[in-house]
Amino acid sequence: MILIFGRTGQVAKELARLEPEALFLGRDKADLTDPAACADAILSARPEAVINAAAWTAVDKAEAEEETARRVNAEAPGTMARACTELGIPLVHISTDYVFDGSGTTPWLPDDTTAPLGAYGRTKLAGEEAVRAAGGVHAILRTSWVFSAHGTNFVKTMLRLGAERDRLTIVADQVGGPTPAADIAGACLAIAEALKPDPSKSGTYHFAGTPDVSWADFARAIFARAGLRTSVEDIPTSAYPTPARRPANSRLDCSGLEAFGLTRPDWRTGLDAVLAELRNE
Numbered sequence: 001m002i003l004i005f006g007r008t009g010q011v012a013k014e015l016a017r018l019e020p021e022a023l024f025l026g027r028d029k030a031d032l033t034d035p036a037a038c039a040d041a042i043l044s045a046r047p048e049a050v051i052n053a054a055a056w057t058a059v060d061k062a063e064a065e066e067e068t069a070r071r072v073n074a075e076a077p078g079t080m081a082r083a084c085t086e087l088g089i090p091l092v093h094i095s096t097d098y099v100f101d102g103s104g105t106t107p108w109l110p111d112d113t114t115a116p117l118g119a120y121g122r123t124k125l126a127g128e129e130a131v132r133a134a135g136g137v138h139a140i141l142r143t144s145w146v147f148s149a150h151g152t153n154f155v156k157t158m159l160r161l162g163a164e165r166d167r168l169t170i171v172a173d174q175v176g177g178p179t180p181a182a183d184i185a186g187a188c189l190a191i192a193e194a195l196k197p198d199p200s201k202s203g204t205y206h207f208a209g210t211p212d213v214s215w216a217d218f219a220r221a222i223f224a225r226a227g228l229r230t231s232v233e234d235i236p237t238s239a240y241p242t243p244a245r246r247p248a249n250s251r252l253d254c255s256g257l258e259a260f261g262l263t264r265p266d267w268r269t270g271l272d273a274v275l276a277e278l279r280n281e
Contacts, residue, residue, distance in 0.1 A: 001022065002051060003023045004019075005025050005050070005052045006024070009055075010147070010181035011053040011181045012054065014186075015053060015188065017185075018186060019189055032055075032056075033068060042083040042084060043087070049193075050091045051188050051192060059246075060244045062244065063118060074126035076127075078134065082136075085137075092192045095124050097144040097252055100247055100249075101115040102247020108249075136202075138195075139191045140205070141187065141188065142252060143208055145177060145218075147267075169239070171235055171239075172215065174249075175212055176247075176250025177209040178213065178271070179270075180273070183209070205257060208250075209264060220232050225271055
């Protein structure tokens with residue numbers, strides 16, 4: 001049995017489709033603002049593996065509430081990792097491109113120097129460090145630009161705005177790999193399974209969709225595939241200020257995934273699947 005932290009988030013929803021027999025713990029069963037409760041849940045359930053698909057993902061809100069974000073994104077994963085180490089089971093922990101400063105244009109390698117620009121990135125980086133420090137079998141899976149038919153994400157926002165407006169201004173100087181939540185879920189399960197017989201594969205990996213694209217070009221693809229005639233005007237990040245700074249370069253080098261027989265998913269295929277699901281709802 002796999003224990004999964006998270007129940008309503010994008011990746012957790014997709015994990016429930018792929019692994020319905022797993023034990024899913026939402027906030028009512030394991031509140032990540034109470035890190036000790038997370039460890040207790042693992043020690044009580046004694047699963048074969050743990051996937052942490054829960055996090056504080058409100059990037060701008062984290063700037064004002066960093067202490068709470070740190071409990072969720074850093075302290076809770078640390079207690080999970082220590083509990084997993086005690087039981088000798090693998091932990092798959094989802095992290096983010098926000099641990100990097102977004103400089104340059106070269107895809108980030110897992111062992112590149114981290115330098116988060118804001119509170120969200122700092123708390124996620126602290127969570128990575130806590131997982132590693134526990135000394136157990138683990139995989140930290142950094143991903144980017146997650147989208148699905150669930151919750152709040154760029155695809156759903158563009159579909160809503162595109163239905164209301166003929167023209168939108170979208171940031172064009174941030175580039176990354178949009179990643180379908182369904183593919184992240186599949187990767188997490190494959191990695192957890194592979195770590196059981198081969199703990200030597202523990203480490204930090206990148207998993208992001210391909211091809212890399214700007215937010216503006218991603219929006220154009222969404223409108224084209226959804227049959228919307230909304231036009232997109234490119235703007236710089238400076239024209240769309242937010243409380244938290246975003247990395248300009250979110251390209252991730254995902255070559256390490258070969259250790260698990262995984263490759264980067266084509267986000268265009270994932271986008272078509274999400275659009276079909278939304279049409280059928």
